[in-house]
Amino acid sequence: MTPPILSVTKLRTSFYNDGAWTPVIRDISFDIAPKTTVAIVGESGSGKSMTALSIMRLLPGGNSKVEGNITLAGRSLLDLPEREMRNVRGNEIAMIFQEPMTSLNPSLTIGFQIAEALMRHRNMSLTQAEAEVIRLLDRVRIPSAKSRANDYPHRLSGGMRQRVMIAMALACKPKLLIADEPTTALDVTIQAQILELIRDLQDEDGMAVLFITHDMGVVAEIADRTIVMLRGDVVESGDTADIFANPQHAYTRSLLSAVPKLGSMIGKTRPLRFPLVDQQTGIAAEPPEGIDTVEATKPILEVKNLTKYFDIRKGVLRGLAGRVHAVENVSFNIYPGETLALVGESGCGKSTTGRSIVRLTAPTSGSIRLAGDDILNIEKSSFRDMRKRMQMIFQDPYASLNPRMRIGESIAEPMIAHGTETPKRARERVSELLKSVGMSGDVYDRYPHEFSGGQRQRICIARALSLGPQLIIADEAVSALDVSIKAQVINLMLDLQERLKLAFLFISHDMAVVERISHRVAVMYLGEIVEIGTRASVFGNPQHPYTRRLLSAVPMADPSRRAGKKRLVNDELKSPIRAVDYQVPIRQFKQVGPDHMVQEWGAEWG
Incomplete structure (x- = not known):
């Protein structure tokens, strides 16, 4: 059996508030093998992004505490000195954030920002880094890569900026890619292209992917295994196909029922409300249809x-x-x-x-x-x-x-x-x-x-x-x-x-x-x-x-x-x-x- 790239055991993250430590993530455990994608899903405040930041050790040191065990290719990340952890970030673990415009420096060209990571982590000269930048931009399918490398972020569309972030994340050939809501703000066609791109690059490099999202449709497209979180706890985990086919927890059923499914309106002439599922019982109320267009001779x-x-x-x-x-x-x-x-x-x-x-x-x-x-x-x-x-x-x-x-x-x-x-x-x-x-x-x-x-x-x-x-x-x-x-x-x-x-x-x-x-x-x-x-x-x-x-x-x-x-x-x-x-x-x-x-x-x- 192939050993996992990332292994998380009983992860517990707490913040110091009003004289006491308050846990926001409680006893999470999971593994990610090479060439596999694990999705963490849940609504805002469930602890998805906090889990990623805990793995990367990006939480403020004074009032936060991370306990448990996090190993990357057999090496414990929580025991590393901060200087060594800086070499891990961007080199062995890369992260893509939700909003690329806030992640890119607006005063620097995209080419220089990618080259900077190559010179820092892979000890390349500027000339070597510039050549590698063009290869990376070609790889994430940015047209006219040589000329676009000299563009500033504001000259690129949202989809292209996200591709730049992926190129930057892949620059140092990481073992693990953490993608935190990378497609939430994108159009549906650009979202589909980004998901395809991540899958292709994963197959080529054997990379493990931790994909964080609240969109169950995206999970079905990309994840091999799924972890469902609610208020800091894992309420369900398993193979993605099994969770979608037979969800066990009421909260999982409520998430799946709220996903709009294309084609669900066949045979219906009027708008249809969503069935709202009780998160405690998992029982869904049958929604009434909306109204027909009001008969009127004149438009409003x-x-x-x-x-x-x-x-x-x-x-x-x-x-x-x-x-x-x-x-x-x-x-x-x-x-x-x-x-x-x-x-x-x-x-x-x-x-x-x-x-x-x-x-x-x-x-x-x-x-x-x-x-x-x-x-x-x-x-x-x-x-x-x-x-x-x-x-x-x-x-x-x-x-x-x-x-x-x-x-x-x-x-x-x-x-x-x-x-x-x-x-x-x-x-x-x-x-x-x-x-x-x-x-x-x-x-x-x-x-x-x-x-x-x-x-x-x-x-x-x-x-x-x-x-x-x-x-x-x-x-x-x-x-x-x-x-x-x-x-x-x-x-x-x-x-x-x-x-x-x-x-x-x-x-x-x-x-x-x-x-x-x-x-x-x-x-x-x-x-x-x-x-x-x-x-x-x-x-x-x-x-x-x-x-x-x-x-x-x-x-x-x-x-x-x-x-x-x-x-x-x-x-x-x-x-x-x-x-x-x-x-x-x-x-x-x-x-x-x-x-x-x-x-x-x-x-x-x-």
């Missing part, structure tokens, strides 16, 4: 030929050098009580479309009507009243809330500013709104940092509802949430839609969630809608090659289907930057079914 929102360009100016005189064609001739309607999902990869123009509708950015051309009223040509003084009828929920709830304001004040502020409620009545209304989103009204005086991510998103939804809107634009509103919290927030949105007949523009790159929540779907690519139709028709009969590519990249929460999955084309989303004299081609659409239109495509899609 009409968008026609919406276009948004951003000018690029260069030189001393700031001459016009080009334009970013962020949104190009986009048209759609949304009816009361309906959810239209706008999907596509980062940079396709989804968020710019949403921000243009609420006039957070000024469109270049086109028309937008809310209940028949022209939004773009209305006076600013009148638009203030119109803005009450449409609200926006953003991806990061913490960034959306003022950290110095009590959450009750944040929710009451729009009502007082618009004069819809007196300060006294506003406080009563805040309590009603908090209860409507499943929170207690007595949290009025607490601050944003005192709440979890899911609770903060509920607070943002309560604030969005405070002015009684007809339309809510949800811009990646659930993408940063844990799977069970995501399910709760989506169920809440469907409840509110049913009760208040709200219309949603749901902006997302998560196709499995979109299938669950939407009535209709519009697929965007490079600023244009390439396919639009009912949810059943777009998911059941996708026509455009880009739509099919998005759907094929969705992780399947079924390890048994891993082997038969096709490899992806590793293309990055093309640049939307155009020359000043660029002429927008005339697009032709064809109808392929009732309320299902697709843009005709050329030879570039095959």
Whole structure:
């Protein structure tokens, strides 16, 4: 039997607080063999990342304590002096973090940052290191590696930056790679490419991988063995296929039930709430379906030929050098009580479309009507009243809330500013709104940092509802949430839609969630809608090659289907930057079914 690369026995990590040691990880044990991947899964606060930091000995020395035994290729890491441990980090153990932009130095080229590790750990000269950098960038499939080595991090997409982090991690040929949520913030196609890349490199080098995530779909794609953590304890562990086929612990069953499964909506005409499983009993309540689109002769929102360009100016005189064609001739309607999902990869123009509708950015051309009223040509003084009828929920709830304001004040502020409620009545209304989103009204005086991510998103939804809107634009509103919290927030949105007949523009790159929540779907690519139709028709009969590519990249929460999955084309989303004299081609659409239109495509899609 092959000896393990990493062996962890009875790992216990504690922090000193209020005169006592408080354990946050309790008696964890596992092994990782060469060429195998062990996934640690669980929600935020379960101890996943703390386990990785304990292995790397990256916790603060004064108030933390790591006990147990951690051996790497037979050598005890906890007994090493700090000087020797520094040689282990980056050399024998490498780590990839969730957000590559915060892990890369923005003032240094990516090539130099990788070369620095090679010179430090492998004693290479600068010339040798530069040649090795190009080989590593080629290996992680970064096109034009020689020229891209001189780029700064901000010039690369999120997927490319994550590839740079993988190249840096692999530079010293580590025995163990720790990947801490490396794909959470990435688009579904880029995520699939990164997972493929890690598997390929693992096979080539015999590397062991510790993969930390809360996404059970990703676990099914990559892990040989799985460890499920809850509040610092291991509640279940075993072969990934066995855990998915026959989960024993109620918490594991709750995680698996909250994973949106592509294809689960076949035969259903309406959105469907997630079944919420009791973490103590493992019993799931059968969810009711959402509402049909409210029968209405007039749409609540009409968008026609919406276009948004951003000018690029260069030189001393700031001459016009080009334009970013962020949104190009986009048209759609949304009816009361309906959810239209706008999907596509980062940079396709989804968020710019949403921000243009609420006039957070000024469109270049086109028309937008809310209940028949022209939004773009209305006076600013009148638009203030119109803005009450449409609200926006953003991806990061913490960034959306003022950290110095009590959450009750944040929710009451729009009502007082618009004069819809007196300060006294506003406080009563805040309590009603908090209860409507499943929170207690007595949290009025607490601050944003005192709440979890899911609770903060509920607070943002309560604030969005405070002015009684007809339309809510949800811009990646659930993408940063844990799977069970995501399910709760989506169920809440469907409840509110049913009760208040709200219309949603749901902006997302998560196709499995979109299938669950939407009535209709519009697929965007490079600023244009390439396919639009009912949810059943777009998911059941996708026509455009880009739509099919998005759907094929969705992780399947079924390890048994891993082997038969096709490899992806590793293309990055093309640049939307155009020359000043660029002429927008005339697009032709064809109808392929009732309320299902697709843009005709050329030879570039095959």
